[in-house]
Amino acid sequence: MKIANRVKRIEGVLAPVVTPFRKDYAPDAERFVRHCRWLLKNGCAGLAVFGTNSEANSLSVSEKRSLLQKLIEGGVPAASLMPGTGHCALSDSIEMTKAAVDLGCAGVLMLPPFYYKGVSDEGLYRNFAEVIERVGDERLQLYLYHIPPVSQVGISLELIERLLAKYPGIVAGVKDSSGDWKNTKAMLDAFAKRGFDIFAGSEVFLLDNMRNGGKGCITATGNVNPAAIDQVYKNWRSAEADQLQAGITATRAIVQKQPMIPALKATIAHFGNDPQWKTCRPPLVELTSAQEKELITDLKATRFAMPGLAA
């Protein structure tokens, strides 16, 4: 292992940044850099690029490495980055994680291998341990990504316990996108005081997470509503906290009425006056015009805004 010189851990609101595509479905680095910079200026403490909402699993490792390089060249600080680096293939996870650490990223957010179903904790342990050993760099800060509604393969408390015991410091936390507060609470109770940072997978649970020792949230709608979500994070101890939470929960509900990823893209396209943002890579498709109209109408009926987004 290389000697540790770890970047400060990110706390607060992170967006799993949506990935813009050109008409030919090629990733659009320029729009990507621009959106990342906007997010960091508008409430995001960090950027969980290459998450589920980034269509990361529709991108190859080389496409993601290229985008990551361009973000850093474009002035996005590596210390703000927590790229997704977990793939079905062990070799892909190793390559992507190594690339992220070499670029100085603050952390990586790692899916379990998700093709084979019903796999054992022993097999998942071997997967994560093998990545850590092969990357062989104590700068690595690994956040486990628990999202069983999509990946169908989850991260159990027993698996966290075993990885944390073997790799303290390197195993840095978790994003819980189970949508099940009981599970997040169980993670908080077991691990929050042991140097293991728990992020809610939706801002709906942000206030509860903060009140129980969590460190923030990594949330889809962080792409469009980061300032308001950050207000809950910053003011969770205040008298207004519940009211602030109700506001971001309401906005979430509007976006969540539509398919999430194309809805985020349609929102950015509309408020940024940039229709190309709507493109999704197959197998995802853009919103229908009826869905889009409902989304924008609903958002406009609130005080929703994305100041400074339009070029």
Place this chain on the structure above:
Amino acid sequence: MKIANRVKRIEGVLAPVVTPFRKDYAPDAERFVRHCRWLLKNGCAGLAVFGTNSEANSLSVSEKRSLLQKLIEGGVPAASLMPGTGHCALSDSIEMTKAAVDLGCAGVLMLPPFYYKGVSDEGLYRNFAEVIERVGDERLQLYLYHIPPVSQVGISLELIERLLAKYPGIVAGVKDSSGDWKNTKAMLDAFAKRGFDIFAGSEVFLLDNMRNGGKGCITATGNVNPAAIDQVYKNWRSAEADQLQAGITATRAIVQKQPMIPALKATIAHFGNDPQWKTCRPPLVELTSAQEKELITDLKATRFAMPGLAA
């Protein structure tokens, strides 16, 4: 599109060839070539390398391209190969499919993108159409891979209809691993007479498939029992067909009592006297010694044999 000069379509028994690994989890090209050659000598008409049972989704595109190259250098005819080329990432599916066509493979067996769940047929259509257009080579013979129990994303009859109408000849068939005979029968009824070749995903359905216009099977246990399965294929019109079918169904049941992939590997390790074959790449794990003992004992209680396997 390049002018078509298509390889003859494969019919009969195909094995989704298990992938051997070294102790460090690197793919073992030498053992892979050896097993492929054994399969072709012992009843397999073709090799569906990089299938589910190949742990293909635990391999990177570059690892698979390298193995494919080495198979051909090792004397395995490209005309016998139907590699799996479907990935979550559109760009990976394009790269792998192009590589297979360039090497002269008889076909490719393509999973739908399987990370995002609940995707529309429109999105899946765009995925397959985009691969076909980008590969841009009429030598391509694309077999759709329907395996909802694992991929969670399936191939509907409507999707087949639409792809077949747009790309006749290129869209060549399907492997149905739904485990649901009603679904296979519906595919046979709708498409078997339209130049669309239907393979059962298990030898359990081989005789039924042949009697209804199918072209064979692509089956896990083809890795260890190809000769007997091929006897059903070759003799499906004979008076002994049902008896032969009962024999291969019984062998399948023995193997299927254990986790399939490590069971296949343990069988090859035992009958080939080559313990290194047992290694699985994470997240899969080898059989326990109790499972292994039960498997081998059960197999030996029948006339099961793998002649010529041991070096």
